[in-house]
Amino acid sequence: MSKILADKGNQNACQPADKRRVFNELEQMFIKNETITLRPAEPEDAEQIFLWENDRDVWRVSGTHAPYSRFQIEQFLLGDNDLLANKQLRLMIDLTENGQTVGCIDIYDYDGFNQRACLGILVDKAHRRQGYAKTALALSIEYLFRDLLLHQVHCTIDVLNTESQQLFESLGFALCGRRKEWIRTAKGFIDELEYQLLK
Numbered sequence: 707m708s709k710i711l712a713d714k715g716n717q718n719a720c721q722p723a724d725k726r727r728v729f730n731e732l733e734q735m736f737i738k739n740e741t742i743t744l745r746p747a748e749p750e751d752a753e754q755i756f757l758w759e760n761d762r763d764v765w766r767v768s769g770t771h772a773p774y775s776r777f778q779i780e781q782f783l784l785g786d787n788d789l790l791a792n793k794q795l796r797l798m799i800d801l802t803e804n805g806q807t808v809g810c811i812d813i814y815d816y817d818g819f820n821q822r823a824c825l826g827i828l829v830d831k832a833h834r835r836q837g838y839a840k841t842a843l844a845l846s847i848e849y850l851f852r853d854l855l856l857h858q859v860h861c862t863i864d865v866l867n868t869e870s871q872q873l874f875e876s877l878g879f880a881l882c883g884r885r886k887e888w889i890r891t892a893k894g895f896i897d898e899l900e901y902q903l904l905k
Contacts, residue, residue: 737849738802742841744811744849747796749783752776754807758828767867789816789823789854799829799842808833811846821857823850827873839873847877851905858904864889865897879903 737744747755758764759774789795794814800807809829816823825846829839850856861879863870875881879901887895 737845739841739845741802742838742845743800743802744797744842744845745800747783747798747810749780751798751807752779752783755779755810764828767864767870789813790818797846799838808838809842811842813846813850821855823856823859825859825861840876843873843877847903856905858902860900860902863899863901865899871899874901877903
């Protein structure tokens with residue numbers, strides 16, 4: 707990767723054919739198809755993530771209880787977004803056609819020994835119900851199974867979030883558990899559902 711970046715930065719030595727090669731190599735580094743591109747979160751994503759993380763409408767499903775500052779978001783993005791080192795990875799969901807960021811995927815609770823990880827997804831309100839979440843999840847699952855050789859992925863969804871339940875079920879996830887009265891809400895406690903997908 708460092709050689710690719712060095713080649714790209716050396717404009718004087720880089721002929722047109724070399725530029726095409728560098729571009730093609732960089733393109734292959736992303737997880738993508740004709741609709742969606744998944745890429746690691748960058749410091750430039752701080753403002754968008756700040757808005758998503760502080761949207762109180764999604765706090766119940768994200769497990770958030772207090773707002774995040776821009777500084778906290780920036781520090782997270784400047785840190786080591788490394789699945790193997792930190793057991794978590796945030797991938798941004800971009801539209802392949804124009805590069806517009808429409809959401810993000812969190813891979814967390816990574817367990818290399820037992821070959822499993824947990825998945826979470828957020829798609830911006832303006833881009834929901836367009837198939838982006840399903841496509842992005844399918845790409846991330848393919849990455850985890852094919853490239854990281856995981857045996858299973860799992861997720862937790864509260865009982866009121868029927869759209870997420872349908873989304874994960876449509877990708878083959880099976881309900882495998884139910885935690886009774888697990889999440890406190892303004893109207894009382896609700897159950898949390900556990901889903902698994904085995905390779």
